[in-house]
Every structure is written in structure tokens, then in C-alpha cells.
Amino acid sequence: MSPKNGNTDTVYTLKIFRFNPETDRELRYDTFAKRFPYGTTVLEALLNIQETADDSLAFRFSCRSAVCGSCGMLVNGAPVLACRTQLATLIGNQVLIEPLPNMEIIKDLVVNMAPFWEAYKRIEPWLHSNGDQPPEKERLQFPDDEKKLDPYINCILCACCYGACPVLGFDEQYLGPAAIAKLFRFMKDSRDQRGLKFLAKVDNPDGVWNCRTIFRCIDACPKDIRPTDTILALKRKLTLYRFKKFFRVL
Ligand code: SF4
Ligand code: SF4
Ligand code: FES
DSSP states (O other): OOOSSSSSOEEEEEEEEEOOTTTOSSOEEEEEEEEEOTTOBHHHHHHHHHHHTOTTOOOOOSSSSSSSOOOEEEETTEEEEGGGOBGGGSSSSEEEEEOOTTSOEEETTEEOOHHHHHHHHHTOOSOOOOSOOOOSSOOOOOHHHHHTTGGGTTOOOOOHHHHHOSGGGTOTTSOOHHHHHHHHHHHTOTTOOOTTHHHHHHSSTTTGGGOOOOOHHHHHOTTOOOHHHHHHHHHHHHHHHHHHHHTTOO
16 A cells, blocks of 8 residues: 555545446445545546446536536545545545435436525525616625625535535425525625515525534535524524514514
């Protein structure tokens, strides 16, 4: 075994989940032992295996640079972007590669992301005006207002958080961390005029009250978005709103 010291190629054993619902009766894992240079990413290793050993291996990718969000998968049990995860950063030389959980398997590492997109659509992720005449160009915003969006705008919709969330493992109606964080991003946007309608979207059993505050979505996010924080902030807002409503302050 050679060290992962940047000078020498290293042999890795990749154990990859395989399942084609159209032809397979049972899922299986295929194992490939290959030598890879220092700096090889999991995505590059998968491409190498596809090109040299098994061209039927299915996985998604596009940008290869942590931008498109299509290569989310489980590597050694953790939801990650395959294109951003170098083999050398993993513990040991055995690498377990599996599809993201909480979504139906289409083939091998490719999952059906329809429920993720459905949840995203439910929060209506676009600017809502109050019906005023739209400006000729864009709706302007003060730089200080724009800064408030910074913690939430880098989401690449990779669904790593969706795959990490234990609640979605038993309740697929739950909106999930990415959709709620996106709703919060629009709520913080000075140009969005939805007002209290924001709260109605998440004040239900499929919304923020379904979150068990387990923080796995934060650990999973490759863009350092903190969905749990947005969920807790929305819970606080809803509690305050109910309190004020009860005492007729509103
Ligand atoms: S904090 Fe909530 S949304 Fe995030 S993983 Fe845990 S249960 Fe899911
Ligand atoms: S919040 Fe993070 S983990 Fe979730 S979809 Fe967006 S970028 Fe991916
Ligand atoms: S290939 Fe685009 S994020 Fe990994």
C-alpha cells in the first residue's frame, strides 16, 4: 500500500452500489480495485471505471466543479458531491459508494429527484411582487439588503441535505431542508412581497414542525448553507406570530 502523500499513486478498492430495477431482482455491490493518482476525485474514479471496466455503471454529473449539483451521492456513508471529494481525503483505501437515500433508485447511483423538485416547487421559489408594474429592467436592491441573502444563495440544489435528512426517510411529504432554506432566502429578500404568506407555507405538519433538529442537513451541505438555522428561525417566527395573535397584538 502506498501512502496518500501526494507523490505516489494509491490503490483504492471501490465498492459500488448496483441496481437496475428493469433487469435486476436484487441489489448488489460491485468491487473495483484500481490505482489512482493523488488528487483523483470520486467522480474521476467513477468515470475511469466506466471507461475501463464497466460502461454500464450509471451516475450523474455535469460541471465537475461543484456547481451543477448533479453528482450528489453517499461516499462511505456521507452525502457528498463526488466531484468535490478526493479519494485522498477519505479514511483508508476502501471506498463505499451508494446513491443518495430518500429517493427511488433509477439505476445504480442515479436517483429519482422528483420529490425533491416537487418540494422545491411547493415553496414557489421566485420573487413575488404585490402586483405593481414591473420595472423596465431588474428590481433593484440596496447592497445591505443583498448581503442578508448571502448565507442562503449558494444552494446548488444537489439534494445532499435531502438525502441526509432522517425525517424524509419515513415521511416523503416533508418539505425538507433545501426547500425550507430557499423559502427563508426569499423571506429575507427585500423585494419579495409575500408577507405572512411565507409562514403559511411552512406552518403545517409537512413544514417546519416536522423537523427533528438533528442537524444532518448542515453537515451534508457542500455549500455551507445551514438549513436547520432557517427552520429554527421560522419556528421562532411562527411561535411569536401565534403568541401575538392570541393576545390580539396583531
Ligand atoms: S435538522 Fe431537520 S431538516 Fe435538517 S436533517 Fe435534521 S430533521 Fe432534517
Ligand atoms: S442546501 Fe446545500 S445540500 Fe441542500 S440542496 Fe442546497 S446546496 Fe445541496
Ligand atoms: S458534477 Fe456538478 S456538482 Fe459535481
